[in-house]
Amino acid sequence: MNFRPRPKDEPEINLIPFIDVLLVILIFLMLTTTYSKFTELQLTLPVADAEQQRDRPREIIVAVAADGRYAVNKTAVDGKSVDAVAAALAQAANAQAAAVGRDSVLVISADATAPHQAVISVMEAARRVGLSQITFATQPSAAAR
Secondary structure, X not given: OOOOOOOOOOXXXXXXXXXXXHXXXXXXXXXXXXXXXXXXXXXXXXXXXXXXXXXXXXXXXXXXXXXXXXXXXXXXXXXXXXXXXXXXXXXXXHHHHHHHOOOOEEEEEEXXXXXXHHHHHXXXXXXXXXXXXXXXXXXXXOOOO
16 A cells, blocks of 8 residues: 555646647637628729720620619610610621621610619620620729719
8 A cells, every 4th residue: 555645736727638629619609700891892993094995896885874774885775675685786786797707896885873783784785686795894093083
């Protein structure tokens, strides 16, 4: 029998596992937090700095007004449906193809406050007609001020 007194170990708290658990919780909270700042963004579109092209024989310009009305090559489109825009685009594309003999480029010139659906409707009409080259017109940032 061993009757010698054993040296008493002092109790200690191991902090390394505790810190590991806190870091895992912190990472979890950072990944699952939703940020409400996205709803506070105020956007003003479109503005861009780009060189203007000089030669534009193949362009079909579709203007989208703030209230959702359309104009194809400065000719107003009757109605706001995709079918009406597609018919006007087909007519303009046929006239362009007869004059130039190449695929036309569709330029969407939408008002900054135009509904997003109006622009998507023009893109859908272009898809139906077969116009695959689409670009957006913007104004220089100096003119927007």
